[in-house]
Amino acid sequence: MVLLSITITAKNEAPVIDKVLNNLIKQLNDINHEMILIDNWSSDNTFQILKKYENDHIKVFRYKGSKGSARNFALKKADGKYVMALDADQVYLNLDKFLRDYFSRYSSYSVKIGRSSFPIISPKELLMNVGGWRDLQFAEDWDLWFRLAEACKYIYLIDYDWVFGEHIRSHKNNYSLISKILKYMLKYRDLYIVGLPIRPQNIYNKFFYQLGMVLSFFKNEKKIVYNCTKYLEIPTDKIESEMDWDLQFHYNLIRYQLLTCKNKPIFSEVLSKFENYLKRNYSL
Template sequence: MPLVSIIIPAFNSENTVKETIESVLNQTWTDWEIILVNDGSQDSTLEIVNNINDNRLKIFTYSNGGANASRNRGLSHASGEFVSFLDADDLWTPDKLESQFKALQENPEAAVAYSWTNSIDETGNFLRRGSYITANGDIYTKLLLIDFIESGSNPLIRRAALANVGDFDESLAAAQDWDMWLRLAAQYHFVAVSSVQILYRVSNNSMSANILRQEAASLQVIEKSFSNAPQSLQYLKKYSIGNRYKCLTFMALQRNPSRKQGIIAMKLLIYTIKNDPSLLMAKALLKVFFKIVVMIIFSPEQTQYLITKLNRLLNIESFLGYIKLEVLSINSNSL
């Protein structure tokens, strides 16, 4: 019986699924099985995976149920003592499983090991670095503020812990991975592998590209999580909302430019400032506001040209630096 079960939900993933599976085949740790759940794909996904010759790859086909249902279906077929999820467009570095398994072996009190993440574009080129946050032990408070795990393709999890906290929430249209990590962190310790081992692919066609769906689901997760959090942590709620809106604003401004996207970004920015008025003093706010105005006023082609020509002026990477990773509890007395 394999020690690790890797669950890959795949829906119309013909352009990326082979490379994703190859990143598992190239792992230095080889005691694993792949549970690939074909979620009613209408393209050549099934044909591609059927042509991969490795008896550790097990394929299950269902009618389309969405990513959450696919992960839960995959879990029902998994036999490993440890489980990791991998989206069909993301990649792992060859040492991912071995490093995370070693971390769990060296920290038996931990139930989850996670690594750092970088983003890549649709062609696999480096796009931007992740947050590179290292947190060990009880990470619940910090995870309430920001999802620094950053990807559903990241952690290696003890199967017993997953069984205890329950399935992925199929009522969520997005942010289901953050919800799962929070439920795990509420009961178990985490251990970090301080190395980039997950390559998260940013695609305009991916589920995460729907910003408004991300917004609604993120607010659901925050409400759900804080309804279960102790009273002593309730003061963090508005900071959690503010952080999420900063991330959503950034995401909206990194997609293909359009007037509609600019208007959405403006709405998100207003909610960001509402939840974190200190941003009004931030220098990066001017860049964000200027980029929004450019997207609203100019055509997509003109906006893209200006982004290229005025890169330093329209580069908003520094905006993410205003995410609050820690908030002193003394603030709760004045909220």
């Protein structure tokens, strides 16, 4: 049986995908793994590049859909006991060290690390049980994390920045005005569907948020009111205003599970590490 399936969904990543994949392959020689590579209907030659890597351990597919549905397609194609979903524009480092930590201490949970570019590592069965990713283009990861937290199976590990190398995004800066407008419309539609309490501050983002709410009525994926999202903005004397919303929400997801789940020791341990990190890095 395959121990670990590494899934990557890529769209128009031709300038960077070779670098990302070659870096990954070098780190995985001693791990029983497979790779599931999905080209999400790129308009460049990303699919042709991915096909060069195809072998008995690397499967390549083409799929057309949202980022969330593409991730879910990869999940269903994976044969591993565990699934590690990664991004196609991020160089990862020290994965062997991280995987030792995960398998020795957290392997019955779904784990997220870093501020971006690491969607999840999890038992495949757990991801399937909560429904995997929904058909969303944005915030599809938060939507999954909320469902995992309500199942008492979500952990955010702080202070793992040493896993992240270069995040290569310069090839994504040449969007047309129409593409940028469409992106904002879909972004705020999906933020509303997920229930992520992000409140736009300027008039333009407020306009797109209102437009996104309207667009959500025409989306098959409807808004779900997750219990845990009510806890995301709960104030705490341990978090100062300088702490951004991303870390605050992850912190409160751990607090939510500590308060509502039976298996409290693991969440108490993770929360303690989180707070020690905050003390070292913020004015607490």
